[in-house]
Amino acid sequence: MASVIKNLLRGTGGDEPAGVVPHTIGNALVLHGEDGVSPEAQSLALSVVADTEHDVVVLDLVEGMPIGSWETMAGVLSRRRRTIRLITCGESHTAAAMAGQWLSERLRRTVIAPTGELVRSAAGVLFAGTTPGSGWVRFRPGRPPVWDAKRYPAPVWDRAATDTRASSSTAEIEPLPGGVWIHDVRDTGRVGEHRQRLVAELPCQPDVMTVLLGCPGTAPLALDDVVRFWRDLDEDTRQRTRFVQYGQVRLPEGEAFGQALADLLGAPVVCYTGVPVGTPRKHEIRVVGADGVPGWPPFALELGYTPRSHPNSKPRRPAVLSHRPPLARSEEVAPRVYWYAPDAVVEVVQSGLWVRPVEEPPNGDRIRAATLDIRGNTLVFDDSEGARTDRMRELAKDLADRLTAEMGRRDGLFPASVLVPGQAPAGRAGAVLRATELPPPPLVLALGPSEPPAALEPPPATFSVAAAFEAPTSQFPVIAPRGTAAVPAPETPAPLDEEVTIWLRSDLLAPAPAAAPEPIVHPEPVAVPEPVPPPDPVPPAEPIAPPPPIAPPPPIAPPEPFAPADLIQVAGPVLPGPPAEVPAPIEAVATEGGTEPADPPPTPVPAETAAPVEIAATTGLRIQRTPPAAAAAVLPRRGLDEERTWLRRSLSRDFDTMSSSVARIMSEHPGLQASADVPKADILADSVAVRLYLSRRGAGVDAGLRDGRKGAHVPFARCAVSGLSRLPSFRGTTVVRTSPTGPEWEFYRSRATVTEWAFLNVLTGPCRTQDGDTDVLVWSMTARRTTLLEPDGDDRVEDRVLFLPGTHFKVLELHEPAGGEAGAILMREIGAEEIGDDGRVAAGRVSLDELAVNALRRSRERWASAEARQRIGPGSAGRFLDLPGLIRDHRAEGES
Numbered sequence: 001m002a003s004v005i006k007n008l009l010r011g012t013g014g015d016e017p018a019g020v021v022p023h024t025i026g027n028a029l030v031l032h033g034e035d036g037v038s039p040e041a042q043s044l045a046l047s048v049v050a051d052t053e054h055d056v057v058v059l060d061l062v063e064g065m066p067i068g069s070w071e072t073m074a075g076v077l078s079r080r081r082r083t084i085r086l087i088t089c090g091e092s093h094t095a096a097a098m099a100g101q102w103l104s105e106r107l108r109r110t111v112i113a114p115t116g117e118l119v120r121s122a123a124g125v126l127f128a129g130t131t132p133g134s135g136w137v138r139f140r141p142g143r144p145p146v147w148d149a150k151r152y153p154a155p156v157w158d159r160a161a162t163d164t165r166a167s168s169s170t171a172e173i174e175p176l177p178g179g180v181w182i183h184d185v186r187d188t189g190r191v192g193e194h195r196q197r198l199v200a201e202l203p204c205q206p207d208v209m210t211v212l213l214g215c216p217g218t219a220p221l222a223l224d225d226v227v228r229f230w231r232d233l234d235e236d237t238r239q240r241t242r243f244v245q246y247g248q249v250r251l252p253e254g255e256a257f258g259q260a261l262a263d264l265l266g267a268p269v270v271c272y273t274g275v276p277v278g279t280p281r282k283h284e285i286r287v288v289g290a291d292g293v294p295g296w297p298p299f300a301l302e303l304g305y306t307p308r309s310h311p312n313s314k315p316r317r318p319a320v321l322s323h324r325p326p327l328a329r330s331e332e333v334a335p336r337v338y339w340y341a342p343d344a345v346v347e348v349v350q351s352g353l354w355v356r357p358v359e360e361p362p363n364g365d366r367i368r369a370a371t372l373d374i375r376g377n378t379l380v381f382d383d384s385e386g387a388r389t390d391r392m393r394e395l396a397k398d399l400a401d402r403l404t405a406e407m408g409r410r411d412g413l414f415p416a417s418v419l420v421p422g423q424a425p426a427g428r429a430g431a432v433l434r435a436t437e438l439p440p441p442p443l444v445l446a447l448g449p450s451e452p453p454a455a456l457e458p459p460p461a462t463f464s465v466a467a468a469f470e471a472p473t474s475q476f477p478v479i480a481p482r483g484t485a486a487v488p489a490p491e492t493p494a495p496l497d498e499e500v501t502i503w504l505r506s507d508l509l510a511p512a513p514a515a516a517p518e519p520i521v522h523p524e525p526v527a528v529p530e531p532v533p534p535p536d537p538v539p540p541a542e543p544i545a546p547p548p549p550i551a552p553p554p555p556i557a558p559p560e561p562f563a564p565a566d567l568i569q570v571a572g573p574v575l576p577g578p579p580a581e582v583p584a585p586i587e588a589v590a591t592e593g594g595t596e597p598a599d600p601p602p603t604p605v606p607a608e609t610a611a612p613v614e615i616a617a618t619t620g621l622r623i624q625r626t627p628p629a630a631a632a633a634v635l636p637r638r639g640l641d642e643e644r645t646w647l648r649r650s651l652s653r654d655f656d657t658m659s660s661s662v663a664r665i666m667s668e669h670p671g672l673q674a675s676a677d678v679p680k681a682d683i684l685a686d687s688v689a690v691r692l693y694l695s696r697r698g699a700g701v702d703a704g705l706r707d708g709r710k711g712a713h714v715p716f717a718r719c720a721v722s723g724l725s726r727l728p729s730f731r732g733t734t735v736v737r738t739s740p741t742g743p744e745w746e747f748y749r750s751r752a753t754v755t756e757w758a759f760l761n762v763l764t765g766p767c768r769t770q771d772g773d774t775d776v777l778v779w780s781m782t783a784r785r786t787t788l789l790e791p792d793g794d795d796r797v798e799d800r801v802l803f804l805p806g807t808h809f810k811v812l813e814l815h816e817p818a819g820g821e822a823g824a825i826l827m828r829e830i831g832a833e834e835i836g837d838d839g840r841v842a843a844g845r846v847s848l849d850e851l852a853v854n855a856l857r858r859s860r861e862r863w864a865s866a867e868a869r870q871r872i873g874p875g876s877a878g879r880f881l882d883l884p885g886l887i888r889d890h891r892a893e894g895e896s
């Protein structure tokens with residue numbers, strides 16, 4: 001190969017000149033043979049970033065290319081004026097440097113080419129060479145080559161991370177395309193696995209250098225290795241450095257990662273709360289899991305630490321330097337504080353979010369000092385004032401339901417008194433602790449699904465603790481971990497030297513800041529339900545029909561059977577499962593379009609609700625009824641493996657066609673693919689189902705769900721429900737325009753609540769092409785935005801949101817059209833918490849009805865004076881004519 005390359009560059013020997021074809025692909029000019037562009041060259045050209053100063057040229061050096069082709073290439077390039085950034089691919093891809101030197105002399109022009117192997121990274125970044133001295137080299141005619149950069153595009157910190165070097169006998173400092181990695185080197189196999197992931201996924205930010213410390217699964221990294229790296233950085237690069245704890249790091253006991261770095265380096269440092277993923281200009285921070293895989297997104301993104309003024313002094317609380325808003329389009333009323341309700345705000349703290357009154361409670365500093373939990377974001381609600389505790393809890397549950405996919409956990413809702421309990425009073429006491437067999441814990445705080453509480457750890461032996469209480473500086477806070485409550489303390493101090501038995505958990509004791517002693521606060525046993533949609537007040541309604549047998553992810557414990565009725569089932573993505581029964585295995589059954597999974601045994605339905613459709617004899621009004629389990633789009637607790645398999649097999653052609661475009665969308669939005677429990681292939685299948693549903697074929701799916709009949713639309717709809725649960729939720733006014741008939745007006749006058757068993761398509765603003773004499777306005781809490789997966793062409797809809805099957809609505813106001821004025825139907829989505837254990841809608845919460853009505857009225861007034869725009873594509877016009885709880889025939893109105 002070396003002799004062939006030398007001959008190529010000398011331009012001697014070989015065959016007659018063959019044709020070289022120039023072809024512009026993406027941001028590059030590809031020079032290739034007459035046989036066409038190779039897949040490698042095409043992929044490289046499509047991914048490379050545009051160069052504002054140089055012409056990017058890709059040489060497609062296929063095997064057997066005649067020597068005369070080089071002169072032909074030079075002739076093609078001679079017609080271009082700018083300097084050249086040269087990339088080669090094919091069997092001679094390592095010849096880029098020699099080709100760059102030859103072309104520079106031949107064209108009398110500067111050529112920049114890489115030396116060593118070219119590594120492709122996230123968003124088209126090209127990392128030149130892994131050996132010392134390798135990189136992008138500038139070749140100039142008649143002058144020696146000059147090293148130019150390590151990366152293209154080159155960040156401002158590029159020269160600070162160029163060569164791999166040892167930091168100790170067991171660790172090294174390794175440059176990556178997106179930053180620097182300091183890690184142990186003894187487990188080469190495990191390090192190699194993580195290197196591949198970091199090269200492919202870590203974005204190269206132009207102004208920020210990401211420094212990852214440690215490697216999952218290897219020995220902990222010593223901080224001395226970090227010091228040796230830090231000393232070589234100039235002050236400007238230090239300001240641009242963002243540390244990430246990627247694996248285990250040796251830290252002083254009880255010390256935070258960032259604080260230990262700041263104290264050791266003697267300088268302020270900034271730490272990411274996770275690892276960046278995405279592209280350099282559009283990336284997210286994701287918490288690093290134990291296996292190094294990016295997980296859920298925290299709200300606090302960057303934490304700033306300052307070194308202690310004295311080794312024995314108390315460290316300052318880290319500052320939240322950057323964050324992401326808790327909700328899109330939320331109003332920031334103070335730094336990191338967002339408006340949520342007239343009497344409440346949401347503050348971003350390092351552990352997650354804090355729902356509190358507008359006036360800051362007295363325990364603010366302690367809430368802000370709580371650290372991030374690796375299991376997920378923590379959502380704290382203020383309970384310092386008993387009169388407002390219920391209100392703060394309701395708002396926190398509302399917020400938690402809207403952030404289900406972003407919380408990272410299902411048990412992250414806590415009152416402030418549990419997250420930051422009181423301290424034990426100081427004073428001298430004499431006691432002897434003796435090891436003994438532990439009884440069951442006396443107190444458990446149930447959070448989410450009931451699980452066995454963590455076992456308490458007995459002390460290893462009898463020892464004296466008298467010295468621990470000699471001075472106030474030796475206080476220890478009794479901190480209740482998530483899932484358990486603190487063990488109650490005796491009401492009166494034990495006499496000196498009296499033998500007492502104290503149950504200890506070693507992870508509950510941590511030094512507390514020196515402060516005035518406070519009494520220990522021990523909450524009573526409380527069952528805190530998992531996040532649900534916000535509770536709105538609703539008067540009592542009819543008993544509730546048994547829900548279909550499913551609970552969308554994450555699974556929740558099945559409730560007691562609801563009373564039979566045709567109105568209420570829990571709304572949105574928080575759908576309860578059926579009464580306990582063991583589902584039978586799902587088998588594939590033949591259908592007209594292929595095969596589909598057989599339906600599970602249906603949940604027994606009372607006789608009066610067994611018929612899925614009720615037809616009024618006198619008016620012909622068709623009313624949706626509670627469907628049998630086998631015909632409902634609710635997610636089965638067994639999972640969706642059968643439904644996804646059916647989707648891929650039965651819709652193979654459409655599925656394959658749609659998968660490539662959906663996969664590209666997922667790569668651009670990491671939030672769509674982050675899930676600890678669901679493989680990416682399953683997330684892709686669910687997302688494809690959503691996009692297919694959003695096309696005009698989704699109308700048939702809705703028709704089948706409203707009729708309550710079994711068929712191929714059921715597994716399809718279940719996959720779409722799962723996919724929609726990963727899309728952003730929408731809180732606010734939604735609207736469609738239609739013309740209700742007389743019987744339909746009477747239906748809403750006679751019903752306080754209605755249930756929609758199909759997907760309900762609505763808009764976040766009026767569309768000028770919608771005809772009708774009535775505005776149907778619905779206040780949404782959990783409907784899903786579909787912008788990311790909207791189809792192209794006539795089926796596309798701007799500002800569409802979808803209510804999931806099984807969502808319940810309360811009718812608030814009715815105004816029939818009169819005197820030339822349009823009518824209005826005002827509804828709101830009913831939250832899951834509004835349904836009691838007996839299946840009835842809870843009473844005594846009319847205040848949220850008033851809030852919803854006021855918001856809907858304001859939206860209608862605002863839209864009346866604004867010009868409506870086109871939102872609905874012609875292929876989807878019929879999708880927005882449905883009324884919740886009813887079955888309407890739109891074939892005459894253009895529905896396909």
